[in-house]
Amino acid sequence: MLSSNLSGKSLSLPSRLFSPPRSPSSLLSSSSATAFPPFLVTDPGISFTFKMLKIKTPKSGRAKRELEKREPKLVEGGRKTMLLHGTKTSSVLNAVLSDIYNLKRGSAVRYTKKNENIRPFESGGETSLEFFSLKTDCSLFVFASHSKKRPDNLVIGRTYDHHIYDLVEVGIENFKPMESFSYDKKLAPKVGSKPFIAFIGEGFENVEELKHFKEVLLDLLRGEVVENLNLAGLDHIYVCTAVSSSRVFFSHCALRLKKSGTIVPRMELVEVGPSMDFIVRRHRLPNEGLRKEAMKTAPEQTKKKVKNVRGDAILGKIGKIYIPDQKVGDTALPNKSKGVKRERREAKVQNGFLSKKRKVESD
The missing domain is CATH 3.40.50.10480 (Brix domain)
Incomplete structure (x- = not known):
């Protein structure tokens, strides 16, 4: 709606009668004169007050997601x-x-x-x-x-x-x-x-x-x-x-x-x-x-080459797997057997016997 003052009285006119100009300075211009009724353009005693419409924006996440669903998409879902x-x-x-x-x-x-x-x-x-x-x-x-x-x-x-x-x-x-x-x-x-x-x-x-x-x-x-x-x-x-x-x-x-x-x-x-x-x-x-x-369609995406994979007509997809050295010799054993302990004791005794023998020989 458009409100105007005509001889001290308020007059409301439906907006469908004309298209409002982009700026107040263009009210009496020749380009916009055809869009207004003749009695509005020729009468200088009429003042116009334009009211801008408020654009509502979604405030909740649910409303935003619903609007995103309705936006145009390259690949549409089911049609209703x-x-x-x-x-x-x-x-x-x-x-x-x-x-x-x-x-x-x-x-x-x-x-x-x-x-x-x-x-x-x-x-x-x-x-x-x-x-x-x-x-x-x-x-x-x-x-x-x-x-x-x-x-x-x-x-x-x-x-x-x-x-x-x-x-x-x-x-x-x-x-x-x-x-x-x-x-x-x-x-x-x-x-x-x-x-x-x-x-x-x-x-x-x-x-x-x-x-x-x-x-x-x-x-x-x-x-x-x-x-x-x-x-x-x-x-x-x-x-x-x-x-x-x-x-x-x-x-x-x-x-x-x-x-x-x-x-x-x-x-x-x-x-x-x-x-x-x-x-x-x-x-x-x-x-x-x-x-x-x-009829616009999404551009075809080139498939990224997968390394170490090849196709075979009989076996299907064949891939190579490279396994690094596991270094099993450096692995710590959590539970050591009794045999290992006995071997260590025998090694200690043997080392002690050899050390005593060397001492006697040195004397």
Whole structure:
């Protein structure tokens, strides 16, 4: 807010009407005159008082560590997904968001209230969306809306540094929820398990919209990126089939292993839902500068050479170990045997006998 004195009276003006100048001397300059309402610039009897906003800094170690976790990193961790409702939704969209939330349980945040100010494809309509992304630290989002022009509409997008990176808009048709499928509950996918993802059809390689949709679906469904994988944890698969240049059939199946007479078991697919048809409507790619900035990777670190170690195709890793002289002869013995003591006594007697003999011979 901006406070001013107009004819002895206080006047408060919202800060969104203009952008405040950098210095008081530039209030009436030609460069800043266009940023102020005309009656404020031309009236010399108005005085302005600017109030600086206080920037809050973390005071506790816990708050500092939390902010460090949210900072951009070259190697990102697991991505979280944010689910939101638009001004108007349908029962189909509510069921779709519920199933997506169940599939990504543990790495998803869902808002159930309606959001009237979110319009991802319009200028200025992404402000609230970016605020929620910053608040929840989510880099993926699914926004549901329903209208006469675009019924059962989903907008799936990604963010970079909590700003909109790219968007894909799809319509939902022929939706079947997870509750409509009957199967052995032992086959239900476990929370946190890694899925297979299959893309079938030439459209994912030839059609620009489907290629972009494939990238977004991969980020949405694959979960956390890991280096090592336990094959026992692969218990379900997402199948995406490009039926045409704008239609993709999506299904979710569990994997059933059966005996095959060999070491490798025979694998069967059991549909567990949900299943639906995606109708690709609009999409927005990131600009080239933003793409280059988001695609930065950490420089490859050269491995430091390990001395005295070599590799062998049969024996594997072979190393040389150099052991210095242990000097065993100088080691002090803590417990001396009786034989050593007897030898010493005999040596003393012998030395005494020899000394007496030499004395007698000298006389």
